[in-house]
Structure formats: structure tokens, C-alpha cells
Amino acid sequence: MDRYRFRNILSIVLFSCDLVLTQDIIYERLGSTVELVCPIITTRIITWLGPSNYQHYAVGTEVFPDVSTQVAISETAQDKKSILLIHRFSQDNSGKFRCTDGVDKKEFNLIIKNIPKISFLPRQTLNVKEGEEAKLICINDGNDPNATTVWKRPGTKTNISNNDELNLKNVNRTDAGLYTCRVDTKSGVYKDNAKVVVQYAPTIDIRYFPSERKIVCIPSGVPDSYVFKDWEHTTEYNDHVRFLATTKEGNTATLSIPQSVVGKYHQRERGIYICRASNNISSTDGVFVRQKYNLNLTGTPYFVSSTENTQYGVYLKTAENKIKFVSVPEYNSYNVYKNGTKFADYTSSVHRNMKLTDNINGKNVSVKGSIISLQITIDTLDDFNSYKIVVKNADGCSNHTIELVSASAPFMPKILQTGAKQTQIFVLWIPGFNGGYPQWFIIEYKEIEDIYWNNQTTNSSNSTVIGGLQPETKYLIRMFSRNMIDDSNKTEEIIIQTADARANGNNLDEVHNGSHTNSDSAEIPVYSFIDKRHNLRLHQTAAYTVDQKGITNPLKFSIRNRETGKNNNRVSKFESMKCSSEIEQEEKESRELNYVEILFDQKPVYPFTIHGLDDKTNYVEIDFMQSADPLPESDTDSESEK
Secondary structure (H helix, E strand, C coil): CCHHHHHHHHHHHHHHHHHHCCEEEEEECCCCCEEEECCCCCCCCCEEEECCCCEEEEECCEECHHHCCCEEEEECCCCCCEEEEECCCCCCCCEEEEEECCCCEEEEEEEECCCCCEEEECCCEEEEECCCCEEEEEEECCCCCCCEEEEECCCCCCEEECCCEEEECCCCHHHCEEEEEEEEECCEEEEEEEEEEEEEEEEEEEEEEHHHCEEEEEEEEECCCCEECCEEEECCCCCEEEEECCEEECCEEEEECCCCCCCCCHHHHCEEEEEEEECCCCECCECCEEEEEEECCCCCCEECCCCCCEEEECCCCEEEEEEEEECCCCCCEEEEEECCEEECCCEEEEEEEEEEEEEECCEEEEEEEEEEEEEEECCCHHHCCEEEEEEEECCEEEEEEEEEEECCCCCCCEEEEEEECCCCEEEEEECCCCCCCCCEEEEEEEECCCCCCEEEEECCCCEEEECCCCCCCEEEEEEEEECCCCECCCCCCEEEECCCCCCCCCCHHHHHCCCCCCCCCCCCCCEEEECCCCCCCCCCEEEECEEECCCCCCHHHHHHHHHHCCCCHHHHCCCCCEEECCCCCHHHCCCCCCCEEEECCCCCCCCCCCCCHHHCCCCCCCCCCCCCCCCCCCHHHHHHHC
């Protein structure tokens, strides 16, 4: 081979190698029509080869039968370049194509343009509670391994995450909104939005419409579906007054304030009104959020229920009379009238912003008001009189009348019940009228044989416990009350015996409930107390409930003696006293004495009167705890009685 021919062959080979290195990568969508234009300009016939394994598609204008339904051959109008037309691009005809005229060739890599579908984990709309953490993951199913993903907020250029994860720490409501996930691939740029919904408990706005006497509760939270509780009405001191039914109107709750009842002061409707709403998102208040509204209604002054209509004084001393009222707006003047005439013979002091007791809707509650204290010196009996106090503010005036009467010693308390343990005695009473001033109570007690009384003072209104006593000892109990004027009368004396130190179960709580028992098997019963004493007249009957500590009722033996005809002098000596008791049959005898009824019958043949010291009030006092030995039986005694 000569040198010139070798040089030509070498140049052709080198030229052909350069063509082989040139190939295009083309991305197309599935189902699209694709045109591949062969860039070789030649007069020779162009052959097309393609997937798979470079099989023949066409030679010149002739298409091979195997692919005749998929492709067609045409040429460009100007330079007559060959065109391979793929009717419907599919997975089967994706891959490498080649066109050649036998000398030159051109390769194409036809790749499916897979548009990535973007999805989100855990979901495209993410609900998260305020204060918690949130995480969103952007996923694309594209086939570009070199694709990049970023997150940003719509309308901003700053990336908030440079990978497929979006992490939000300590979420607050400003984090709510849209977040854009952007995916960059060789086939294009794709993006989609995710939504973060920040859930939080509602804040509440309350508005008052005076012309309609209506309060509206307007919550604002996420989600915006609410449940409401009844409105609560309280005083300034948070004392509960009442609950009021609410009317739900969309996402608001309306309270229509009831019209004032005739004779009632509408200012008692003033105070704090509380709305409670929930969207099922917890807050520091719990599931229900509450908001208060101070309904500061104005009007003429009104006098609270704790202003006493009857007040007390002492002759030749100064009486303090307190007038308690509420005034919004604040009062500006007051006057005092006695028997219709303006009265000025007093000194006064005023205390504002005081905590007063008032009865609203049947409840005693605390309200804020004022106290006018009138010091009236009682120089004459005419000063015990009616006084009218007129209080005025910018809206008008109101008046209240008090009766100033002479104070007295307190009334005598009434002992309801006593009970005993080994070393203690419990006393329960009902207090009497206090005479117009605070009273306290003095309980006096002593052993029966003692001369001098001990005493115990208490401010308790109805009960006390006396301690430090001797077991199995009889005591006398009486009491009275005292105020700054004087002492009340003393109650009658009551005999009560403390329990045996060896006894078990002597519990005052059981005594109070009337259920005190003892399982001791003593032959002779002992009764720890009689529940009350009676002032008896002849022909009256009294019932006494007693607490048994033994097992046998001695009255049964007396009754048995009557039934057998045997005389018992202890009974026959008092023929006028008739004892009755529920007694079972002998084989089913009760271990307890439930009650004793005592009937006193007058014997007209032997009328008598027992006088106290200095011929004071007639009285009869019988000690039911005492007993006497029966008189000896003899014919002489029997005859003397006849």
C-alpha cells in the first residue's frame, strides 16, 4: 500500500472516530411525538438503528415491518436531512438511536422525561399544636439521581432548608402557612406547597351592648369550632352568684341579661361575667379557656342585706349604727332624718371600698361598698327611735330606715344534748338571741358532791367539749351566755356520768349519734346520760332516751314481782308513778332500755308546793339518777299507811 493511500484511510478513520464521540441526550415525555433529525448531509442513503441493540428501523425511506406502526421517515424541506418520527414515545423505544450513511454516523440517547411527582410526609397539610415540634419531608419520584431539593416560604428568596427535610422547633402561630418544596432535575424544575396549621387554644374577646342588655363572647383560635359553658356571674371578690344559660350563635356565645325583678336593685346584676370556651386544645387554663368581663352597671345607691334593720344601743351611752351600701358612681352626700325631721346630733365616719356581705339570688356573697358609721349618744329614751338615712349619687338617691332599740342581756341558750367519755363531756346547744351585741358562752360543771362550780368559756356558737374529768363520776352541767350588757339566765342543771375507765368503745361520735353501746356483761346496767331534762307539770308525760352500758333492766324485776304477786316496797311507795317499757318475753329479753315514760298524777288529798330560796318561782326537780333502798316490810308500816 503506498503512502498516499494509507494517509487517506487514516484520515477517514480519525474523522469517523470524532463523529462517534458526538451524541445528544434527549428527554421526552411518555406518549409524546418525537422527531430525531440526522445531521449528516450526504447523497448516500441514511440508515436508522435503535433500541434495542441497535436493530434496524429504516433504510432510506423504507421502514422495517417490525416498527412500522411506531415510526415513520421524512426529511427536512430545505437541506433534505433524514427525520425519524416516533409516533408515541414509550418505554419500548427509549434508549440509544443512530443514523448513518455508511461513512458518517450520529447517535442520540432518547430518555424518558419523567416529571417528578412531589409528595410529603407525614402529609401535605400538617396540624401541629403551638409549642410542639414539626417535621415535613419532601419526596420526589423522579429518575434524576442528581436532583436537588430546597424549602422556602412563598414570596421569599431565602432557603429555610437545603435538603428534603423541613424541621420547625417550638412552633408558634406565626409559623403557620405555606411552605414550598422545589426540586431541580436535568429535565426541569418542579415545586409544590405544603401547609402547616398551628393549633392553639382560643383567646376570648367580650363585648357588651347596653341597649340590648347583651354580652357577646367572641373566641379566636385554631381550629375555630367551639364548645361553650354557661356564663358564670361572680362578685368582685370572685364569690359565685349564679350560672346563666348561653345562646350559641355561630362561633360566638351570647348572654342576655335578665331584666330586673320589681323591687330588686338592678345593680345586683353588676359584677364579673365569665365566658368559658374550648376548641379542644389545652392551655394553661385547661381544656376550657375563660375570660372575665366586669359589668360595671351604674345606678342609684342600694343597701346591702347585711345592713341590720334593727340596731342596738345602751341608755346614756353612745350607740354605733352602721349603714352598708353599694354606690356606682360613688356617692356624694347623705342625710339622716329622725321622725321625718333632719337629724344632725351625731358624729360619723365613712369607710369606702369595704368588703360587705350581700344576699344575691339567695346566696350570701361579698361585694365592694361603703359603710357610714353613725355614733348617736342616747341621752333620752326618745333617742331610741327610727332613723332614715338618705344616700345620694350622680344617678339619684336611695334611703334606708333603721330602728335603734335598747340592747339587752342575751337570751338563755337551750341545751340539746350531752354525751360523756371517761374524762370528757360533750355539750351541744342552740344559742338564744344575742341581745344586740356579740355573745359568748360559759359552761359550768362540778361533781355532785362539790360546792364550787368550774367553768369553761367558748366563742363557739353551738358546742364544746369539757376535758380533764374523772372517770365514772357524776357531774352537774349548766350554762349561760354573756354579752357586753349582762348575762343570760342559766339553764337547768343536767346530771351526767362519765364512763368507766375500763369501758371500751366510749366514743363521743357514737354518743352524738345515739348509738353508744357496750358489750360488757355486767348484771346491773349503768346509763351514761339522759338526753334532756323537762320542766314538768302534773299530768304531763315525758320520754327520756338513755344510753345503756350494762345488760339488764332492773325495771323488769319489779314488773315480774307484780306479776307473781310479790310486793316491792320501792314501787308501792310511789303508786302514782307508772312506768311502761317495751319488754319482750323472758326468753327473748332485750339487753337495752329504749325509753322510759313517766306520768305524774296529782293526789288531791295531799296538795303540796315546794318553794325555792326567798319564795322564788315554784319548781319541782327530780334527780332520775338517784335511788333509795326500799323500806322494810312490816304490818306496822302497812297499818300506818292506811
